[in-house]
Amino acid sequence: MNDTATKTKSCAACAYWDSADNSNGNCRRSSPQSVVFEVSSEKMIQTVFPITSATDWCGEYKNK
Numbered sequence: 001m002n003d004t005a006t007k008t009k010s011c012a013a014c015a016y017w018d019s020a021d022n023s024n025g026n027c028r029r030s031s032p033q034s035v036v037f038e039v040s041s042e043k044m045i046q047t048v049f050p051i052t053s054a055t056d057w058c059g060e061y062k063n064k
Helices: 003-008
Strands: 017-019 025-026 033-039 040-048 051-053
Touching: none
Parallel strands: none
Antiparallel strands: 017 025, 025 051, 033 040
16 A cells, blocks of 8 residues: 555544544444453453554545
8 A cells, every 4th residue: 555545544534433632543443352451460351442543554444
């Protein structure tokens, strides 16, 4: 993919992207994923959508 296509088909221009601010957001192409982490020796589980940059891109781009 050339630079122009990458800029045009970035996360910021994708129908699946939910902007949190001008430079970051959540990819909502798939369901949220479970993440396990430990806080003070207690295991916690949280479900999250992947956080992406507005300039990121992938092969699943969809026009808004």
